[in-house]
Amino acid sequence: MITFLGVYKYYDSVPVLQSLSFKIEKGELIFITGPSGAGKTTLLKLIFGSERPDEGEIKVGDFELSRIRQSEIPHLRRIVTFVFQDFKLRQDLTVYDNVALPLLVMGQKERDIKQKVYDTLKNVNLRHKADTLVRTLSGGEQQRIAIARAVITNPRVILADEPTGNLDPDTSRDVMNLFKSVNALGCTVVIATHNPELFKNTAYRVLHLKEGKFLK
Amino acid sequence: MNSALVYAIKSLWSNKWSTLIAMLSIGVCFFIITLIGIGLYNLNIFTKKISNKAALVIYLKNGISQAEIEQFKESLEKKEVFSKIRFISKEDALKEMKELIEPSLIELIGFNPLSDTVEAFIKDDKFNKLEEISKELKNHKYVEDIYYPSNIIYALKILKITIWNLGILILSLLGLSILFIIYATVKNHYWKKGEEIEILKLLGATPSYIRYPFLTEGGLLGLAGSILATASIFLIYFVLYSKETVSYIPAISNLVLPVEVFYLLPSAGLLLGVISAFLALGKIRYQ
Ligand SMILES: Nc1ncnc2c1ncn2[C@@H]1O[C@H](COP(=O)(O)OP(=O)(O)O)[C@@H](O)[C@H]1O
Ligand SMILES: [Mg+2]
Secondary structure, three states: OEEEEEEEEEEOOEEEEEEEEEEEOOOOEEEEEOOOOOOHHHHHHHHHOOOOOOEEEEEEOOEEOOOOOHHHHHHHHHHEEEEOOOOOOOOOOEHHHHHHHHHHHOOOOHHHHHHHHHHHHHHOOOHHHOOOEHHHOOHHHHHHHHHHHHHOOOOOEEEEEOOOOOOOHHHHHHHHHHHHHHHHOOOEEEEEEOOHHHOOOOOOEEEEEEOOEEOO | OHHHHHHHHHHHHHOHHHHHHHHHHHHHHHHHHHHHHHHHHHHHHHHHHHHHHOEEEEEEOOOOOHHHHHHHHHHHHHOOOEEEEEEEOHHHHHHHHHHHOOHHHHHHHOOOOOOOEEEEEEOHHHHHHHHHHHHHHHOOOOEEEEEOOOHHHHHHHHHHHHHHHHHHHHHHHHHHHHHHHHHHHHHHHHHHOHHHHHHHHHOOOOHHHHHHHHHHHHHHHHHHHHHHHHHHHHHHHHHHHOHHHHHHOHHHHHOOOOOOHHHHHHHHHHHHHHHHHHHHHOOOOOO
């Protein structure tokens, strides 16, 4: 599903990612970990087309990200969604409107999406908050809305940046279970986290980043 | 599409002061554009009427044969400076005269005092050759005398061209102003929605999805402004053509208002609005 081949990324000629080569299989759930500043977010941004590699090749599905045109990026984002560390939710809209947004962007009609939005909200246990304004909700609730928004279009890849960032352990476990359940439906999930608790005692693959390189 | 319209109206409403000011300024610009346009249009009609009167009148010598007249007419045509050439025999001229003057008075003279004449209408763009041509024709062996319209008509022509050029310049400037007003208004609204737009891009919105509401907004601004101007023109038209005004200033009834204004103006507003908004958004870039 995702292939990196000799990828380098520089910010102001300082290397942030160096010589990264790896593959993520379709349907895999994988952790990218490492200390703050290791380059985890940058790696996810490369997969999302938010940043371009300075050297090397990145393939996501049929997209060649080192050569992707601006006009193709919306199409990439139909199959790859991102759960941002700062959520990037519309604080001025209701929970319902936030989760409905990706479907509207894809051109679906308002009346056709209602059921889907409510089902997705039920899965993240926020059905009862549908008409609440996002800005009044807690961090854990906003995190779950961000996840609901990322999964509602049935993407092939979900990228999550520190999804348990500042959540208490219980909420963290709920959030992780959400990712596991979408993964069980065949979606590839890539989680960047500095928190080893998330993958302790699990069989999932973990890539350790340090100063832009993988640790063996 | 429909939701883009709702979205655009909401956006215009939430910025109601800048929207109102933009609409009014666009309306004023379109209003002046239309006034100038109607002015130029009427100027054209007026000068056309005048130039129909602006014929060279060539009096031919007596005793010239029909064949010679034909030959003379051909030689005039060859010069390619006349749009129309008309021969009037002295008999015809006399008939015309009898319609103006009491026939019995003319009979008193006992012979036809008039001569054969040729009226030659000069092409608009050849007006500057008028003097040269008439001098040349004066020396022609068949020509008795020549009368050509005074310099006033020539001056009028030049004036018309100058006014047209000036008019076009002002029209372009006003058009540019409208473009700029809509450009600035839409760009401002677009920037205010920076965060919203960024989220749309992250969710995979295509450039056209992002542009639609703003193009609609620009179109609405242009349309509203031009409708404002159209309505004012309509009002003025009513006042000007009312019986009271016409009886006061009869010349008013000569003014022509092309009805095309009433659909051309709103269409122009809509189109200009959409184009300006498109320019304001520029290329949609993804990060
Ligand atoms: N837009 C940017 N401009 C300059 N430097 C950046 C930018 N984004 C990230 N960096 C730098 O790249 C390095 C890796 O950042 P990041 O990928 O956010 O790490 P992580 O997510 O692992 O904490 C850091 O040193 C950070 O300062
Ligand atoms: Mg990070």
